[in-house]
Amino acid sequence: MPSLSKALQLINNMGWRYVSFRAMHEAKVRTGIFKKAFPQDPAFQQFISLAEWKKLDVAFFMNGRDGVDLTGKALPAELAKSFEELKEGWFRFFSSLSYNLGSNYDWITNPDTGFKYGAQKHWTQINDYSQEAGDIKFVWEKSRFSFLYTIIRNDAYTGEDHSEWVWKEILSWIDANPINSGPNYKCSQEISLRVLNWTFALNFYKDTTSLTEDIFQRIIFSIYWQLDHVYKNIDFSRIAVRNNHAITETLTLYLGGLLYPFFPKSALWKEKGKKWFEEEIAYQVYADGTFLQFSMNYHRVVIQLLTWAIRLAEVNKESFNAVVYERAQKSLEFLLSCMNLKDGWLPNYGNNDGALFFKLNDADYRDYRPQLEALSRALGFEWKYDKCEDSIWYGITDRNTEGGTVETKIGLSQFKDGGYYIHRQDGILTFVRCGNHKDRPHQADNLHLDIWRNGINYLHDAGSYKYNTDNAQLKYFMGTQSHNTIMLGDYDQMEKGARFIWYHWSQCESVQTTDNEDYFIFEGTIKAFQHVSKNIRHYRRITVSKKKPEWLIEDRILNKPDALEMHQLWHTKHLSKLNFVAQLQNKEQIAPLIREGYYSDYYGKKELCSEIVFTTKADTISTRITIL
Template identity: 50%
Template sequence: MGLRYIIYRIRHEFEKKIGSLKKRHPEDLAFKHTISLEEWKKNKNNFLLEGKEQLKIPKEQSIVLKNTAERILKGDLLFFNAVWMSLGIDYKWNLNPSNGYAFDLTKHWSEIPDLSEEAGDIKFVWEKSRFSYLLILIRYDYHFDKDLSEFVFSEIESWIDSNPINKGPNWRCSQEISLRILNWCFALYYYQNSKAFTEQRWNKIQKIIYASVHHVYHHIDFSRIAVRNNHAITETLFLTVSNILFPFIPETNKWARDGKNWFEQEIQYQIYDDGTFLQFSMNYHRVVVQLLSLAFSLYNKNNQQFSPHVYDKAYKSLNFLYQCMQDENGYLPNYGSNDGSLFFPVSNSEYRDYRPQLNTLHFILTTQHLFQEASIQSEVAWYGGGENPSSPYERLSKIQGVMCFDSGGYYLCRHRDFFTFIRCGDHKDRPAQADNLHLDIWYKGENILRDSGTYKYNTDSEKLLYFMGSASHNTVMVNNQSQMLKGGRFIWYYWTQKISALWEETDEAFIFKGRIKAFQFLNKKATHQRTMVISKNRTEWLVKDDLTHLKGYEMKQIWHPSSPQIKIQSLGKECLAFTSYNSSYYGSFTEEAGLYFPFYNAIETKITFQAL
């Protein structure tokens, strides 16, 4: 992780121990520049939305939107875009609904662990406090001519009354704080003329806004050094737009200036030159796409611009995700960490469908829609109509044949109705899963050879090792161990590294050859080479794995088929079954059938698919 990371972590733990974090984030923090609600209305800058009375978005009464909103109004919440849980109207904001554990609201946030066996997964506490569900209610309010302002503001006020500044679990994470206030902004602007938006409520809200931006700014090094992933992009963006959204806070002039500098640095660093993303995760990459859409729209609304490289990286990101996307349903491989995040739900599309989010950013950058369906295009309006930079980019098109994204280490082949995806990458940034040389295969939008997903970040050690490890991927294990050595929580030792990777093409086939350093904790010289031959004339993939400097170790080649039409054979090797856990959505999994072939040193396998 580097010397900078080590020095910071030592400093952070020391500051936590001696109480410096408490002093920097005081519980009695007061905002001394409060303004009246009328002053805010008069002097506010442009946001993505206007007041509901001025909106001209075409109205569409979707039954999906109606059913979802009505469940929320009854006290239910869709956790991680996957599982409904009944919370009740008088929900306690410090409660983990998955196990009933209540966090201590008298403790400073620096004393709250985000990993605790007793408390369970803290993400269950954060989910409602993120307030993404407000955007569903706002859209329901608009399209169905309702007035949910009293319900929305009572939810915000309930949260404020239940979460003292800098105390308890909901002040623990700066990203969650940033998202909460951004989602509140949708409500503040949309309901700006509502009788439920009272002076008393505004007085409470502006004090929490100040404490929130103050918290993020004074703890930004944690996300930029210790974490450095989508958290840092979210938080630096929040600071970047703070002077636009909260001009009544004098400090935002400096905070926004610093924030923009940091945000542009994070985009430059985290999005590689080929458009791939340092977290090696499809869903977290989509998170960045949504953040970029918000950033560009808000800046355009207020006649501001980012540095050119930010737009270039955004366009390249779009291209990578679009090339991986299945046209039939908008799905991408369930590759990398997937915690169910969709920060701004302004579409009725299913969570695994990436089309609305890709289309919105594409429209902002190109002035053209990427997809023609009105339901997909409708998201653009909730980002303010898609005002565009002065130099629009060209419309993207889907590439057939083979593609290389060498910086991120992704190699794609789109041929006839099939899409083949293989990872062979370097790791200069922390890998979350031991999945190098993983192979995904799709047929007409169906994932016929799949990744097992993520499940949870805080579960029992057996499942953590499975979902983060090589066992949950279509790759190889040695000595029943993953290709990297597991450390604590998100930590791996002996990171795998790409030695070489390339596509070759003949009249008969597409041929991939990739070689990595792997299993270095067993032998410093150990390597794994995977050669894959994709037939152009038959629905057939030949996969050969060769491992070096691991003589005498037992090995197994693992597969997770998800279609009865797929057949996997290895000549002379015994095929054994095992229970394959499959987590399509965070927090849940199913038990399915996996298979593996024991071998020593080398194995060649044939995969065939019989279309109905």
């Protein structure tokens, strides 16, 4: 049980609404109220015939497969490879790992651990955080049905028709996952993504002869109950989670009501979903375009959802509150400020679970250009960088770009709401985080520094690896050690609680920047290590030379306990290309400890890097870093 002080801190950080909701939610689970609210065996009913559905006055991105003109264009080699692998039973997980699930996968076995969940158990009885079962995301991954885009894109390029394969996969899932039962009904965001991906497939293959009345009815019946589940459990995402899950689910309710107007609850879902989606965007995307999860990858998730929202509303002659379009544009400006122009990669900052909801191209997972281009053009902006395929699928190939352009900015870009300070010049990108946290932080990484030059990430962030693994791995990747900042002894900047909870949130107290002909200078102070001592502050000064690839970083810990050592940490995959010289205030040099560290460019995959550590019992370290 947490101490009284931690309990009070949790209430202070998250609010009484959060705490009371979690308590009430748990009570509903334990008493069986949720079991009654989410039936497992509802009677089958028909909502609309296939012929009537095809005549609906409802628009999608494309009107059947003829609405996507890719025939005659060469089949991309990477797509051809992915398609052949899929035919052989190999499925891509988290945009990197591959598992051979075969053609008769049961949809409930974790391929990473071999653990098999109970398909007949009510979803409230499924433990999604079990050491024995492993990371439940490995079960959810195929059940998202993102792999359908590989089949759909192949058919668009080649003119082939693999719709029977698509229906077989969907019906197999329906048979293996009784309504409101098993692990694949545990998370409403996963349900939402599945509905969106099935919807995409239905609209692309709507005129195929393989789509029979029986297949259509079974899919539509399942979609209805999945949307019903999302609606009934929406408060969990809007109150207890309040992140990209809530944005996904509220948008899915709006689109469910819009695209399936024949369901009894469609009008309610559409009205509430739209209202809630607008509220979530206004709350979660800050006025400067940064995102409350402090994660590049989850921000891209929002970019994709905004593209779906804006385009599907537009083609159906609807629109959102102005704040949705404003925050969409600001999001583009922020992410472009962080983007490496050479390959579209961004710092691997914040939580990163490998999510790429709608893969409509063959670019690397870390390349953000396809998604940023699609939203940019959906908003009416000209895209000045490499063109990608996504926009074709969203039906915006001939988009009017009278809105101007959004592009990267040379010099300093400040995003004070999110706490990001980015300087770009002569192929060099310096990225610093110095943030306040009014919303929960996910990694103990304040004052982290990322350095890029000519497309190479010389000093990097480690990423996430896995959300459900052993404590040592969780501490490393979520904690301070995997970031380019300071540790005191073995203490993280904040105190770790259960799962995604942190106590003693670090907070920015001051930032000052100076930009002159020779240098860019960042100075920031954070309140950190409050579980060690309430008076501790971390001051960091970064001087970026404009004449050569060199950075001078001065770290000072104010009110540092004498007994604790101060560790300045750096992480790189390019040790031979860097020179580090560190010294104390008296000019005495400090020898580095160079040891193995880890990074995870892709969720579930851990790789070695070099971890450089400068340690002292003094309170100040100054380090000059030069790219050779």
